[in-house]
Amino acid sequence: MHAVGEHDVRLLFGLKVNFDTLMMSWLTIAVLGIICLIAFLFRYQKVSALSLKANQLLGGKRARYFTWAVLLTILITNFLGLITDSTAYWCIAALLLLMLILHGHELQGALEALYKFLKNMVAENMPPAAQSSFNFIATMFIFILFSNMVGLLPIEGFKSPTADVNVTIGLALLVLGATIYYGCKVRGVKEYLLSFFQPNVVFFPVHLIDLLVKPISLAFRLFGNIFAGEVLLMILYYLVPVAVPTVWIAVSIFIGVIQAYLFAMLSIAYISSATNH
């Protein structure tokens, strides 16, 4: 088993960066861009003839189609631990091409559902003055969601950007900045700064620590979940390459979605509590 917490450190503009994490986060952004581009290109397509034919071949009901797709995915992922480099690339490329041909017309609908879900989440939980943070929250949610998933692909050298503590602390610092910004914007700088001394001057350390600890806990929660999941996945590939990593990949997908939702929800809670105390 090669080193677990080790990063490829290089100098970039005079600063040391974890270059593998940098490349993986660029890859996540590229994947998101490609998905949006494909949804845009396929936006007004009708259901393709191939998709109708596949549906007809498999008995004509959507539920049966879905069951076959799930069984096929489980069958393929059972043997992920035995796939070597280039076959993993070809397998994933073939799967993506197949999904594109059969479901490309639904991609825009899926992205619109995601947008509506996020818009609802922000609209319900934030005061009207802080609604402009929707862009920030939505971008963060989608970035965390996709970067939690990227580390689960069987390609050698792929690991989630959020499995690096620097990335999650960076996101938490963004949330801290957003908290202070929206607190100052909605309540005025003087009133926001005075609220730190509010019941009594003695409460200043309490409020300060409260302000600083919440984003740090966000960072370490996300990092711990994703990093521990990936370490366990690596151990399972080493011990039992067949069938058992499939279960852990399924659990890891679930945990990735939950942690992205939790990060977004908690940052919404922190921003809205900074605006209406």
Next chain:
Amino acid sequence: MAGDVIVKIVSLIVVGVVSSIAALTAGFANSNVAAKAVESMARQPEAKQSIFSTLLIGCGLVEATPIIALVVALLLLFANPFVQ
């Protein structure tokens, strides 16, 4: 015995202790949250969706600290800074 071997033995024991305490705490905490959620869902079934998402948020919050403990144990096991 060389100092390196003592560090390895002690960190191995500590990994076991820390992981089991983290698992114990996570189990008790999550079961409390889930029990209260199930009870309130039974009391008011039409609020099921809202209670379910609060359940997920609660589980994510209470599992944060045991997972940080687990990451400390994993660091001692795989990337121990006191060895080599």
